[in-house]
Structure formats: C-alpha cells, structure tokens
Amino acid sequence: MAGRLSRIDTAQPDLIARATLRIDTPGPALIEITHDAAQFLNQSGAGDGALTAFVRHTSASLTIQENADPDVRRDLLTALQRLAPENAGWVHDVEGPDDMPAHVKSMLNGVSLQIPVNEGDLALGAWQGIYVAEHRTSPHRREVVLQFCGSCANSDKATD
Amino acid sequence: MAGRLSRIDTAQPDLIARATLRIDTPGPALIEITHDAAQFLNQSGAGDGALTAFVRHTSASLTIQENADPDVRRDLLTALQRLAPENAGWVHDVEGPDDMPAHVKSMLNGVSLQIPVNEGDLALGAWQGIYVAEHRTSPHRREVVLQFCGSCANSDKATD
Amino acid sequence: MAGRLSRIDTAQPDLIARATLRIDTPGPALIEITHDAAQFLNQSGAGDGALTAFVRHTSASLTIQENADPDVRRDLLTALQRLAPENAGWVHDVEGPDDMPAHVKSMLNGVSLQIPVNEGDLALGAWQGIYVAEHRTSPHRREVVLQFCGSCANSDKATD
Numbered sequence: 001m002a003g004r005l006s007r008i009d010t011a012q013p014d015l016i017a018r019a020t021l022r023i024d025t026p027g028p029a030l031i032e033i034t035h036d037a038a039q040f041l042n043q044s045g046a047g048d049g050a051l052t053a054f055v056r057h058t059s060a061s062l063t064i065q066e067n068a069d070p071d072v073r074r075d076l077l078t079a080l081q082r083l084a085p086e087n088a089g090w091v092h093d094v095e096g097p098d099d100m101p102a103h104v105k106s107m108l109n110g111v112s113l114q115i116p117v118n119e120g121d122l123a124l125g126a127w128q129g130i131y132v133a134e135h136r137t138s139p140h141r142r143e144v145v146l147q148f149c150g151s152c153a154n155s156d157k158a159t160d
Numbered sequence: 161m162a163g164r165l166s167r168i169d170t171a172q173p174d175l176i177a178r179a180t181l182r183i184d185t186p187g188p189a190l191i192e193i194t195h196d197a198a199q200f201l202n203q204s205g206a207g208d209g210a211l212t213a214f215v216r217h218t219s220a221s222l223t224i225q226e227n228a229d230p231d232v233r234r235d236l237l238t239a240l241q242r243l244a245p246e247n248a249g250w251v252h253d254v255e256g257p258d259d260m261p262a263h264v265k266s267m268l269n270g271v272s273l274q275i276p277v278n279e280g281d282l283a284l285g286a287w288q289g290i291y292v293a294e295h296r297t298s299p300h301r302r303e304v305v306l307q308f309c310g311s312c313a314n315s316d317k318a319t320d
Numbered sequence: 321m322a323g324r325l326s327r328i329d330t331a332q333p334d335l336i337a338r339a340t341l342r343i344d345t346p347g348p349a350l351i352e353i354t355h356d357a358a359q360f361l362n363q364s365g366a367g368d369g370a371l372t373a374f375v376r377h378t379s380a381s382l383t384i385q386e387n388a389d390p391d392v393r394r395d396l397l398t399a400l401q402r403l404a405p406e407n408a409g410w411v412h413d414v415e416g417p418d419d420m421p422a423h424v425k426s427m428l429n430g431v432s433l434q435i436p437v438n439e440g441d442l443a444l445g446a447w448q449g450i451y452v453a454e455h456r457t458s459p460h461r462r463e464v465v466l467q468f469c470g471s472c473a474n475s476d477k478a479t480d
Contacts, residue, residue, distance in 0.1 A: 056285030125376030216445030
C-alpha cells in the first residue's frame with residue numbers, strides 16, 4: 001500500500017438533485033463558483049455523496065485551483081495561452097482567432113468535475129476553489145449543470 | 161454568488177446500469193460516441209442521474225468537444241501533436257515512436273468523463289459531442305465502460 | 321453507432337462509502353494507489369458502482385496511466401516539465417520556482433477521477449494504474465478522498 005486509509009464512513013443513497021447555474025463571464029478569466037456550488041448543496045438538502053459539475057460549452061472549461069493568490073489564476077491563463085496560442089496555423093478560424101485556441105484549452109482542462117461531499121460540505125482542500133474558465137475573448141453567458149448524488153442531510157443525521 | 165441558480169429538480173436513485181462499448185479505431189482520430197451513449201441510456205431505462213464514461217486504455221482518451229465543424233477535430237489532434245511530439249527524446253520507445261506521445265496525450269485528455277442525465281437525456285450543450293480519441297498510429301480495438309447511476313425512467317415519471 | 325454495446329448489467333444503489341487516504345510523497349513522482357483503492361473497495365463491501373478519487377491539493381494531481389514500464393512514468397513527468405517549465409516568467413513566485421509550474425501541471429492533469437466498479441473490482445484496463453502525481457520539488461503529505469457510490473457486495477450477489 002502507498003498510503004494510510006482512514007476509517008470508512010457510509011451512508012444510504014436516497015437523493016439526486018440537479019440545477020443549472022448561469023454565469024456571465026467578462027472574457028478570459030477564472031470565475032469562482034465554489035459558493036454557488038455550496039448554496040446548491042445547501043438548498044438541495046445534501047448529506048454524503050458527490051457533486052458533479054458540468055459546463056455545457058466547448059470553449060469554456062472547469063478547473064479546481066488555488067483560491068488564495070490571484071496571481072496564480074493570471075499565470076494559469078498565461079500557461080494555457082502558451083499551450084494554445086492564436087495565429088498558430090489552425091484550420092478552423094471561421095469564428096475568430098480566439099475560437100480554436102479556446103477549444104484546445106477546453107479540451108486540456110476538461111468540462112466535468114466530481115467532488116466528494118461530506119455532511120453537505122464540499123470535501124475541498126483548504127486552498128481549493130472551483131472555477132469556470134472562460135477562454136473566448138468576448139463576454140459570454142455560460143451554463144454549468146450542478147448535480148448531487150448521495151444521501152439526504154436529514155436521513156444522514158438520523159443514522160449517526 | 162457568481163451566477164444565478166435555477167430551480168432544483170430531485171429524484172430517487174434506484175438504478176445502476178453498466179455496459180461495455182467496443183470500438184474499432186482507424187488510427188489517430190476523434191470518434192463520436194454520443195449516439196452510443198444515448199442508446200445505452202435508453203436501453204437501460206435511465207431517468208435522472210449521471211453517465212460515467214471510462215476508456216480502459218493508456219494511449220487513448222475521452223473528450224467532449226464541438227460536434228459541428230470537423231476542422232475543429234483536426235485542429236485538436238494537431239494541438240495534441242504539438243504538445244506531445246514524436247522524436248522528442250522519450251526514454252520509453254520500445255513500443256514505437258508513437259507510443260509515448262500517445263501516453264502523454266491520454267494523460268492530458270484524461271480517461272474518465274461524467275455527464276449529467278436529465279429524464280434519460282444527456283445534459284450536453286448544443287455543440288457538445290462525446291469523443292473517443294485514438295492516439296496510436298495504427299488501428300486499435302478500444303473498450304469504453306458506460307455506467308449510469310440515478311433513477312429509473314419509470315419511477316422518475318411516477319414522481320413528477 | 322460507432323461501436324458495439326455489450327449486455328447491460330444492473331444493480332440497486334444502496335451504499336455510499338468514503339475514506340481519506342494519506343500519502344507521503346518523495347517529491348516529483350507518480351505514486352501508484354491502485355492497491356489502496358482496491359483495499360478501500362474491499363473494506364467498504366462495494367458491489368457495482370463507481371469510485372471517485374479526489375486529491376485535496378492544487379500542486380498535486382491524479383492520473384490513470386501505464387503500470388508496466390517505469391520509463392513511461394519518467395517520460396510523463398518530463399512531458400509535464402516541458403509544458404510547464406520553471407523560470408518561465410510566472411508572476412506567482414512567492415512559494416518558490418517549482419510552485420507555479422506545479423499548479424499548471426495540476427490543472428492539466430486534474431484532481432478528480434471516476435472509475436467504474438464491477439462486483440467490487442475496479443474496471444481498469446490491463447495496463448492501467450491509478451497514480452497520485454506530486455509536482456512540488458520537496459516531499460509532501462497528500463490527502464486523497466476515496467468514495468464509492470453503488471450497490472453493496474452482498475445485496476448485489478443476492479440479486480444475481
């Protein structure tokens with residue numbers, strides 16, 4: 001074994017909850033949605049389980065990254081810019097020079113995330129935040145599907 | 161809050177369904193499996209929940225990308241080629257010059273995806289398709305595990 | 321359809337189990353946790369469902385990669401090093417020259433994985449292993465949340 005396993009906690013799955021989060025982006029940015037996700041879990045009455053976040057676009061993406069120094073977010077966008085530059089001989093350019101790089105960035109980052117939920121709380125580390133990454137130059141309206149699968153907060157507490 | 165949250169829909173989890181999808185790839189390509197995934201959900205009697213797709217290989221991957229202009233797919237393969245070129249001094253070369261780049265591309269793309277399912281339908285955006293990415297030069301047979309966890313279509317409608 | 325779909329197996333979701341795996345890393349490395357994940361599933365009494373793995377850090381990540389030739393792992397770290405080099409003009413450098421590259425590598429790899437589970441066994445391919453990727457130069461203690469959602473091993477067998 002590579003590590004030490006903690007005590008195992010169990011619960012009974014009896015809730016699926018889903019909502020759509022709509023976000024207006026300002027152009028290239030990492031926009032934190034951790035609090036929106038926490039609000040969704042709270043309003044859903046979520047207990048133990050997992051949150052799925054899914055962005056319904058191919059030129060935006062989702063990432064979990066440092067929520068402290070804003071310079072980290074700036075550098076992450078720079079890194080993606082370097083990995084998928086404009087004017088790099090892309091065949092697909094009918095939607096503008098920023099579109100194909102946006103698709104590449106979306107592919108590298110991914111559009112789905114899965115985060116464990118512990119008694120209604122996201123099991124994020126201290127420095128982790130959930131971010132929607134906008135990769136297009138102009139502002140866009142983006143949709144993120146949030147879904148919880150797990151136990152109800154009440155039924156969960158009842159079995160403690 | 162960064163966005164506006166819609167109404168929350170809920171359901172009761174009472175179905176796990178799993179099947180394996182076998183695909184013959186022609187060499188480097190993005191092969192759409194959206195319709196196969198929809199067929200799986202339909203045959204499973206899926207209601208509300210999430211689909212997990214998982215490719216059981218280390219030189220292929222899964223990605224969700226634009227399903228309209230085929231040039232986008234061509235450029236995505238070009239982008240991966242640039243990020244993981246052949247003849248770049250890789251130590252691992254016993255399986256041919258295309259093998260190690262294929263592992264790197266698989267790592268960057270990832271092998272698992274999670275997509276919310278809404279009354280039996282994938283909650284994909286209008287321009288999103290699910291693709292198996294083949295990264296080896298020669299044709300390969302690939303396996304994708306499809307799994308639904310959520311409510312049954314019937315029990316779901318019963319609670320509407 | 322792009323492929324051939326196998327028979328569909330179904331089960332009843334009645335178990336959520338969660339534990340935390342603590343790992344001491346030696347600095348940059350891919351550390352296999354496949355056996356730890358299998359142990360967790362076994363101790364949880366897992367049947368059919370899916371395992372979520374989630375690393376609670378922004379300078380480490382998770383990846384599924386080849387478990388045979390160790391040279392592959394060496395080359396994967398080299399590939400990440402090339403995609404996110406040190407001394408590349410990063411703004412964020414207060415935590416050392418290896419910190420910002422570690423965030424970029426973590427973003428590219430991702431921090432969450434989802435793996436189908438079949439009668440208590442991970443549905444990994446023959447050459448797939450689950451790895452925690454350490455991206456910082458110095459040794460770190462890392463936490464990975466493991467979560468199973470699906471059927472109990474017993475209830476599952478009872479319905480066979």
